[in-house]
Amino acid sequence: SAVISQKPSRDICQRGTSLTIQCQVDSQVTMMFWYRQQPGQSLTLIATANQGSEATYESGFVIDKFPISRPNLTFSTLTVSNMSPEDSSIYLCSFGTTRDTQYFGPGTRLTVL
């Protein structure tokens, strides 16, 4: 099965700065997704990363805050912009080889001071 990796695994950032998280899958996949897991809470879908077109964002998430790129079928980035302490979370990417099952990366633990 495909292997998915994320970089960085964790980071500590200052308020007002931005961080770009990379997600790499070792084979071509149709669908890639970005989730957020806030402390003590469940996973919430941020957006679907569409190859060659703009990402599709869920309610409560906007492109200006979380710009996403998907330049090809194996790679995607999520940027957390103008960060505040409320953005401290684990950010996970996932991929789906079909419409039915998703596999998750190891996550990026972000702390904003």
Next chain:
Amino acid sequence: AQSVSQHNHHVILSEAASLELGCNYSYGGTVNLFWYVQYPGQHLQLLLKYFSGDPLVKGIKGFEAEFIKSKFSFNLRKPSVQWSDTAEYFCAVMEEYKLIFGTGTRLQVFP
């Protein structure tokens, strides 16, 4: 939109005890249901899934789940837990290829 409820937030068991974690989703029709597990310090892993067919689904590490359509439930079970089952367990339903997760159940198993 679908929602998922996991009523057990924190479960503490001794080894060899039986486990049942509750999961309910909000409305019917055709549903794809999942249980994911997150062991301490590790990433989220698929435990088992239900798409159709036999409502009793077997997964990895001796886990199983039963889909009961009339109750909108997909409870996770294991007859005898081990210390290594200590983890966070998430139930999820798929809606238009998006996963909607429950709040998770933290399971602690003591030797």
